[in-house]
Amino acid sequence: MDADFETHCSELVARERSGHTAVVEDNLLYVWGGYMSVADDEVFLPNDEIWVYDLERGVWKVFHMTGDVPPSMSGTCSCYLNGHMYIFGGCDDNGQTNQIYCVDLKDGKYTWRKIIHEVGSAPSPRDKLSCWVHKGRIIYFGGYGHKQLTDTDHRNRSFIVDEASWVGGVFWGWNNEVHVFDPTRASWSEPQTHGRAPAPRAAHASATAGGRGYVCGGRVMETRTSDVHCLDFESWMWSEILPVSSTPVGRSWHTLTAVSDSSLFLFGGLSVDCKPMSDAWLLDVETKKWREVEHPFRNKPRLWHSACPGQDSDVIVFGGSCDYILLIDTGHCNDALVFQTQPYPLIRICEDYIAKNVRDCELLRAQLHLLPTKVLSAVQTRMTFYRPSKKQKH
Template sequence: MDSASERHCTEVVARERSGHTAVVEENLLCVWGGYMSIADDEVFLPNDEIWVYDLERGVWEVFHMSGEVPPSMSGTCGCSLNGHLYIFGGCDNNGQTNQIYCVDLTDGKYTWKKIKYEIGSAPSARDKLSCWVYKGKIIYFGGYGHKMLTDIDRTNRSFIVDKASWVEEIFWGWNNEVHIFDPSQASWSDPQTHGRAPDPRAAHASATVGCRGYVCGGRVMETRMSDIHCLDLESWTWSEIIPVSSIPVGRSWHTLTAVSDSSLFLFGGLSVDCKPMSDGWLLDVETKKWRELEHPFKTKPRLWHTACPGKDSDVIVFGGSCDYILLIDNSHCNDALVFQTQPYPLFRICEDYIAKNVKNYEMLRNQLSLLPPKLLTAVQRRMSFYRPSKKQQQ
């Protein structure tokens, strides 16, 4: 397989979108929600459908969803925990929300459930936030939303008011709050954090490595940041990582993905001068060094996309916008970009090479039956991934 690949090789392909939610469960990329542009309108994608992409075979399928279906939204925060997709927050036709929903991704039924918490209080309504998953709990950070004036604590600057957006006693703005949701107890709680917290922000990126949650960049007011902070999820202590090398430029609407026990992959986003970006960077959290990663998608800028960890340290980027998000004729994407961030194991190299070349070499075709059963099954699935679509054959 090439160092990176772009796939949507079946005729049925998920719709273009930005601001959606995506997670990988087993070997399936599951995509829900978001919005797309039609003429001069921004239209939410259907809330009762989930698109599932088989990362081995390169095949899309769409499934109907039932149950307590959430409203169509963008900017919600999604994650996978124990085979379930959890979404919190987001923006629908009525504005930001603070509801939480989950759906089982493993039973094939795709039945939504609205979670009614029994302990604690939910965070205020918000979108463009992020989360970490640790020890069976979901820890949410930041976002943009609204609060009543009486709920704003002006002593600790955990909420910065957006002066351009307020109505009477309701104020919109950015926050740096940390909230914990425990699905097993259906409970909300607010940990007492220590150290200097990051500035309030939204449209930032987060990733979890071990017992540490990382947050990178994002926007507050008119500023797009390049800083990176770490929250110890055991001691709840904040610390800022000061890189010892050149750093990526400040940005928002980018992604951050853990690809090893000590490295994070940053991709894309909107720069400080409002330009969509296509650069990829690896951060070694132990040496505190950034390194730009060479990849073949330099002509494919993305922002407000999703990035999910795949097998063998792959990162699967899906959807997003390739233009400044506020343009009337903004273009959205529906291709899956697969980044290779680490060397592949020998089994993966053999599997991909055979699947990619078996049709070109008669010797390979004749010897397929001699492969060990496990490798043969894997190769047969991968052959579908490399099979050209009807459009490619024309």
């Protein structure tokens, strides 16, 4: 992994945050929500703004949002589907929620729409969950939330009660439930899964690859794990991937990103001994081997950050905290880290080289106009990314 650049060239930058949500669409990174620390207070970020980062030009923009604006919150779960960003769950000033919202990212209006389901029952309120997208449907897994006493069954191991957190007939805890939302029908369903499901958990990481959903690690009651489980979306069969190599240490608040149909990229998180992590690993789900990878951001531990797939199998990590947020909670970040997981195509290598060096090389400047129109346009866009850094401001 020899990419060593960090996005820093824009005058306008998104605010520091953790517990936010982010998606990538057409080389644009969309960031919404989360929270930051102000003095000794935890402050939710504005719910009526969305930050957009141009991954090619290295420029941030912020847009005002209207419509059925969700409450300001953290720990919500987002995904990109058919030009829209969907969010579900999360924690606001009133606790966990189980509402679902969507916003069109392509019409330039950024109008939120609250979805009222017409079929089925929504999952119980929760945050720190994850989701997969498969054949136009969103599949949600796990999380931490609350249920009424009448909705809990101690014989049912899909919900483990947090004995330290219950008030007046309301119980909080971890779950391993699978719920499916179909946007075309505005319907919720709960498929019957088979096999041995992962233990109930929250603050885990998940990714979709090759028609399967993968779950890695997370908070399982009072511990943090690094186990990997796979859900086949055709048979709804759970299976556990038992690695045949060294494995990452247990963690929560990390990310898992598919970089191919058989390879998953893990980054960061909070370790079993509450240490913010900066290690990166690749898992080959076919050979069941983990491989730790070198990268230029070893001095940038992150937890409760976001990670999105970019072009050429890049992974874009944004925000998060570099501290153990339950104790310090002051190290929220606003930088975007670009991880290269595979060799770049020759055309990208050439475009980046020219864009990075054209200002300091007279020969390149003199011959720039000789490039084919399409290549010239790409190079000029990348020149914006590599322009000299200016003072950042909010």
